[in-house]
Amino acid sequence: MRIDVDALKCIGCMACEMACGYHRDDAFALLASCIVVYRARDKKDYFGVVIKEEESLTIARPEGLEIKRIGVTEESSDSGQKKEADASAKPMLLREPCDLCSGMKYGPMCVKICPVDAISLIEGGE
Numbered sequence: 001m002r003i004d005v006d007a008l009k010c011i012g013c014m015a016c017e018m019a020c021g022y023h024r025d026d027a028f029a030l031l032a033s034c035i036v037v038y039r040a041r042d043k044k045d046y047f048g049v050v051i052k053e054e055e056s057l058t059i060a061r062p063e064g065l066e067i068k069r070i071g072v073t074e075e076s077s078d079s080g081q082k083k084e085a086d087a088s089a090k091p092m093l094l095r096e097p098c099d100l101c102s103g104m105k106y107g108p109m110c111v112k113i114c115p116v117d118a119i120s121l122i123e124g125g126e
C-alpha cells in the first residue's frame with residue numbers, strides 16, 4: 001500500500017503536512033512531515049504534493065505523477081525517461097519516509113484529514 005495524491009483536487013490547505021508532522025513529532029512540526037505541499041510562484045491555484053517514501057519521492061502535480069528514485073536516477077511515469085536526480089529533492093531526503101502512519105489509531109492521518117479527498121491509499125509501493 002502507498003499514498004496517492006490527486007493534485008487536481010488539492011487546494012493547498014497544508015492540513016496533510018500538519019497531520020503528518022503531528023504523527024512524527026506529537027506536534028505540528030512541518031519539518032518532520034514526509035508529505036509536503038508546494039505552490040507555483042507564477043501560477044495561481046497550482047498545487048503539488050511531494051511524498052518521501054523508503055526509496056523514492058512521489059511528486060504529484062496537476063499535470064501528472066512523477067517518481068524519483070532516491071540517490072541515483074529518477075523515473076517519470078509519463079515518459080519513462082531516466083536522468084540524474086536534481087538538488088531540489090535534498091531537503092526531503094533528510095526526512096523519515098512515509099510509514100502509512102504505523103501505530104496511529106485512525107490510520108493514515110493525511111488521508112483522514114484532507115478536506116477534498118485528494119489523498120487515498122492504493123495498492124503497490126516499493
Ligand code: SF4
Pocket residue numbers: 003016019020023034035051097098099100101102108109110111
Ligand atoms: S500516511 Fe502518515 S506518514 Fe505517510 S504521508 Fe500520510 S501522514 Fe505522513
Ligand code: SF4
Pocket residue numbers: 005009010011012013014015016017037049113114115116117118119
Ligand atoms: S490536505 Fe488535501 S487539499 Fe490540503 S494540501 Fe493536503 S492534499 Fe491538498
